[in-house]
Amino acid sequence: MKTGNRRQFISQSVMGLGATMFLSKIPAHLVNEISSNFKMQPIGFQVFPIRTMLANDFAGTLKMMAGLGYQTVEMCSPPGYIDAGFSQLVNMKASEMKRIISDSGLSCPSCHFTFGELKDKLSDRIEFAQQLGLSNMVCSSFWLPDTATIKDYLDAADTLNSIAEKISKAGMQTGYHNHEMEFAKRDGVLIYDAMMGELNPKLVKMQFQTEVINLGYKASTYFTKYPGRFISSHLSDWTSDKKQVPIGQGIIDWKEFFTAAQSGGVKNFFVEMDLATYKDSITFINGLLESDKKL
Numbered sequence: 116m117k118t119g120n121r122r123q124f125i126s127q128s129v130m131g132l133g134a135t136m137f138l139s140k141i142p143a144h145l146v147n148e149i150s151s152n153f154k155m156q157p158i159g160f161q162v163f164p165i166r167t168m169l170a171n172d173f174a175g176t177l178k179m180m181a182g183l184g185y186q187t188v189e190m191c192s193p194p195g196y197i198d199a200g201f202s203q204l205v206n207m208k209a210s211e212m213k214r215i216i217s218d219s220g221l222s223c224p225s226c227h228f229t230f231g232e233l234k235d236k237l238s239d240r241i242e243f244a245q246q247l248g249l250s251n252m253v254c255s256s257f258w259l260p261d262t263a264t265i266k267d268y269l270d271a272a273d274t275l276n277s278i279a280e281k282i283s284k285a286g287m288q289t290g291y292h293n294h295e296m297e298f299a300k301r302d303g304v305l306i307y308d309a310m311m312g313e314l315n316p317k318l319v320k321m322q323f324q325t326e327v328i329n330l331g332y333k334a335s336t337y338f339t340k341y342p343g344r345f346i347s348s349h350l351s352d353w354t355s356d357k358k359q360v361p362i363g364q365g366i367i368d369w370k371e372f373f374t375a376a377q378s379g380g381v382k383n384f385f386v387e388m389d390l391a392t393y394k395d396s397i398t399f400i401n402g403l404l405e406s407d408k409k410l
Contacts, residue, residue, distance in 0.1 A: 157383075157384075158386065159186060159189055159383060159384065160189070161189045161191075163387065166196075168390075173207070177216060181221050185386070186222070187225075187385070189226060190223055192228045194232060195231070195240075196227075209243045210246050226244065226247065226252060227254075228240055233278050237282075251289075251290050253291065253292050257275075265304055269310070273313065283318055291314065292322040295330060298327050307337075316343070321337075325350055326353070334379075343379070347381060347382060348384055348385070350362055353367070360392065362388075362396035
């Protein structure tokens with residue numbers, strides 16, 4: 116993955132011009148239908164793909180991303196992700212993290228936590244979340260083995276319901292982030308659908324990862340099937356042969372996605388792809404934002 120210069124700061128004025136110029140490339144029907152049907156929320160990014168840069172230069176990397184046009188950031192809990200590239204951030208206090216994020220021009224409404232730390236260190240993680248100023252604490256999957264049964268997933272969902280009740284009392288919303296494993300079947304039953312039947316719809320909202328388009332599943336289908344059950348989404352785009360490309364250059368119908376997201380209840384959007392795709396992705400999305408202002 117190309118990392119580029121982590122201290123490169125692209126000005127908002129340049130990006131605004133880029134978004135305006137990009138408008139001419141967006142089909143008129145897409146501009147019209149998105150702007151008439153959907154009021155865009157602030158667009159953010161997930162830090163996991165750029166975790167090495169972030170750990171080496173926390174403030175500089177955040178400023179770079181804000182300079183590209185992103186408005187929010189979704190963190191990963193450093194203790195939970197200590198072996199995944201976040202060890203350098205473990206000793207940073209949440210209050211300091213919040214200050215640096217704010218100074219960069221971003222806000223942080225959401226953070227990923229491992230299921231293990233939510234089960235074993237919930238009070239500590241709630242305190243961290245409150246100091247960081249989070250609205251959402253997102254479980255990053257149950258990470259059950261490939262041999263796990265539907266019952267195993269339902270048992271884990273029950274545990275998350277109990278965790279979410281405590282998070283709710285602390286003033287925050289619990290989320291659950293899917294990967295491809297939840298879109299496998301057991302005895303003809305899709306794991307994701309089984310989980311949706313077990314998770315408390317008030318206590319646990321879903322964060323849909325659009326990457327499962329590679330398995331033939333569309334976010335828009337689930338936003339419509341389960342209205343009001345979603346809190347956020349991870350955005351990525353893909354070619355028909357499963358190669359990652361910037362938002363708007365792949366097979367996902369973004370008009371359909373953003374329109375259906377209203378029914379789903381989605382409040383936050385986080386681009387999560389390789390660094391090289393971040394600039395073109397936000398340019399495309401900002402083009403839709405700009406069109407909404409003009410029409």
